[in-house]
Amino acid sequence: MDNKPLMSQQEALTDPGWAYLFAKANVPGSDFKALQTKACEITCWAYYFARDIPGADIKYCQEYACKDPIYAYYFARDIPGANIKCCQEHACKDPNWAYMFALHIPGADIKYCQEYACKESEYAYYFARYISGADIKYCQEYACKDPSWAYRFTYYISSADKKYCFKHAYPENIYGPDRWKSEYKKFIMKKACE
Secondary structure (H helix, E strand, O other), rough: OOOOOOOOHHHHOOOEEEEEHHHHOOOOOOHHHHHHHOOOOOOHHHHHHHOOOOOHHHHHHHHOOOHHHHHHHHHHOOOOOOOOHHHHHOOOOHHHHHHHHHOOOOOHHHHHHHHHHOOOHHHHHHHHHHOOOHHHHHHHHHHOOOOOHHHHHHHOOOOOOOHHHHHHHHHHHHOOHHHHHHHHHHHHHHHHHO
């Protein structure tokens, strides 16, 4: 999309961003539906169209914005009248946006978001730490697939199964059979002295 001024609707209909800008300019006599259709060819412009253009067909824009997990999340967060369940389904195709959806969208299905957030150890940890109602044991199982997140889980999730986490933070195939036990004992001693 160039920064040159738009000359006509016909020119605007050659690019989704131009179509959005032309619709936003609210030029009398423009074909609003054609502009919306063109803008919705790209997920970000579908979201911006719904957010910024009065009279936008929210359902139509949502269908296209939700093709990208980030815009599915933004759509649910920012667009009045968005279908939250539909946005959630699409946001949850990416573990980060599944976590963000649970964290920021009122009415999110926590269990559904958790299932998808936990596909990556990092977001399993964040989910357990920051989402009220998270199933800690479920998150722990997935966070502990990566030793660095297992370690964090041990220290920052108070209800974690510490022994389980230490076993995964110090895998026997890397550290030998006794390292996790000694680290676990140090942890227990330190906690007892606090």
